[in-house]
Amino acid sequence: MSYRVLLVDDEPVIRKGIVSSIDWKQENIDSWAEAANGKEALELIPEVNPDILITDIRMPIMDGLKLVEEVKRSYPDIKIIILSGFDDFEYAQKAIKNGVESYLLKPVGADILVKEVKLLIEKLEIEREKKAAELRNIKLIREHYQSLKRAYTIDLLSGKFSSFEDLSGQATALGMEISAGRWYAMVFSIDDFLLWSEIDTDLDQDSLRYLVLNVAEEILQKHGRAFGTMGELDQINLFVECCTRACSSDNCCMEITSYLEEIKKHVENYLNCTLTIGIGRPVNNLLTISTSWKQALSAVRQKAYMGKASIICYQNRFDSEMNVVEYPSVIERDVISQMRLCNRELMHAALTNYCDALVKNRASSLDYRQHCQRLIFMSISGLEESGIDSHDLPDELSNYTVRLHQLETAADFEQHLKQYFDELLEIIQLSKDEKYTSFVRQTIDYVKSNYSEEISLASLAQAIHITPNYLSKLFKKETGVNFVDWLNQYRVDMAKELLISHPELKGYEISEQVGFHDYKYFTYVFKKYAGKTPRDFRN
Structure with missing residues (x-):
């Protein structure tokens, strides 16, 4: 595995010496970046994503101690080596208290610096392996427990439980507290979930859903009894007990909103994603929670119109609105x-x-x-x-x-x-640019912008500074038709579009809009180029 280093020192000679005096590739360092002060380094970190930071203490604008403080607060996984002059020893001690892994006194030999970097690489490898092992363990635990929990939820939603005793008994075996009170369902949808695999992150999609579920359960359990499980694709199903027997659908939405906002904020800050949440209406018994869950599903589908990161309470109109749509x-x-x-x-x-x-x-x-x-x-x-x-x-x-x-x-x-x-x-424009000379292209562009006005070959030729005779020959050579035929065909094509897209317009109004100020002549030209009259074409 290779690593990245960010070197921070206000003296270019020192930076150059450190980089050039050692074969860093051999030490598994494949990427170097340099900064002249702490401020510049902080700006580089998000782009460079270094594993190791090597920094001087005394620098202009932002010194090494301030840099260390900022890095440890915002990027705690980065390992830090301080290069210090003898007089800076007290500063270095302070830095060590702030979590710096190592400090070396200047001038430092190449062998000593390499040794320190190797030690930090060993630490990084141990930490990465530990993190990978933790993720593997989480995945194993999740797969076993979540599969049982999901099977229970599927039975719950499909109405397989015949009594509350049976329902609560299985819940107890799974470590969930269930009461006979009023419950309602929620469906969490992770926004842009299918794009998650394109994001540079250690979390796969299943791990992301698992972490969102954990956050949601932990926060909702401050409100009361709550449990959840994975749903389809981007979805997480949650079931929450109402605080009071008199809880109505409006009250439920109001009382739970602050908790949901807390969940959304936590997920956005720590998992870098947003949630859309649909809430169903309360039911009198957990045995009938599938009704509330279907309502929550209907609500969360309104994301398409209400936008991402929304909290949507179910309304009756949601179900009636999802009809077959006539194609425009x-x-x-x-x-x-x-x-x-x-x-x-x-x-x-x-x-x-x-x-x-x-x-x-x-x-x-x-x-x-x-x-x-x-x-x-x-x-x-x-x-x-x-x-x-x-x-x-x-x-x-x-x-x-x-x-x-x-x-x-x-x-x-x-x-x-x-x-x-x-x-x-762009493709069409490039094709046209390649097909025609500048004179013909200018002529065509002018017609397309002004076809409703009076247009003559003579006025066009004057505008582009060539003779009408030359433009006429050039136009026919490149387009295959003479200018008048091309102009009439274009105007007829525009008239066709208006006849179809604007049925409220009269024939004479369309005639005017496409540059024919005599309706009878327009009808004659239209039939010549379209094969039928405007009325027949529209019908």
Whole structure:
């Protein structure tokens, strides 16, 4: 195993001498970082993540003693060696009291420094092995006890117990105190749980859930009787006794909130994750706790709309809101259209409308995910219609479909879709940049921004400083059609989008919006390029 060292000294010559005079690779030190004072060192520590800190005492801005104090408070696992002048001996003694592992008097020989570093590496290896052994033991204990506890909870939730005596007898055997009072269920959901494996941490997902469960049980037991067990994936099921017989659902939420906030704060500070908590209504007997648990599940699913790190008390409307959602196909076409036009602002607005439609209908997480998958699939078809071969797309784009399964809230999905479509926009823009010369590209960009206005080849040529005749020949050569046909086709395409996405608009209003100020002529051109009249197309 290799280790990292941070060297702190205000004299560059000393730092250089220490680094260059010893073959540190041979001593299992594979990474060095340097700082000129304590303040600089503190700023480097989160980035460098050193195992060993070697520091001078007397330095400007922040001296070694202050650095030691800060490091031991914030990074207690880092081992520290102080390099001290003879006159600094009293300071070094103070540092030793603060937990410094070793101090050496300057000038220090290479062999002595190597010896001290080796001793610290031995300590680090012992501590790491001890920590690994503790984690292994925790895992073994957890697997045995939690499996029994979970089996008990499954029986409880499936209504297998026929009497309270049977229920409480098994609970006692598991070391849990159960009463005949009113109980209610809670479901804890660890936010962004499926992304946990991507975080640089010693905790695996099961260990994280186990620690959250321990924290929750410990704090809730200040409130009264409580026990919990692992649920599905990111979930932890907890069952809490009401403080009073008169406890209503509103009272339960109010009386428990302060404890839940304490749990959330503790988990966020020490485990670096957040929790969303759903709370069911109280039941008169633990035998019927499954009713409250199903309500808690329904409540925690509202995370998709209420956001992460929420405490959500069950309401009757939650169950009625999870209906099959009609797919917003009209908005989908608007998204694809704006993507093909490379209009980022209108594309983002269409994506917001798309997500708002799903939120308005309270789509379930499964519906939300499936609809987003369909939109991504349709976007590929849109790219191919723009002349881009889907086989030429970067492999990284497929990650967007995979990541859909890791998203939890409506806000997550909307942000994800916007990032994905921004990537497609860049691909389309690059394709266009490579396809056309500057003159033709400027012409096309101008038309797309001003197609509702009067446009002539002569005015365009004047704007880009070439002759109309040259622009006409160049445009046809690169696009394959003459300018007037291209302009009419583009305006007809825009009219098609408006006919579909805005059924409230009259034909003459659409005609005006796409640059035709004579409705009869618009109808003639539309039929020529679309094969049918605007009315027939809309119908």
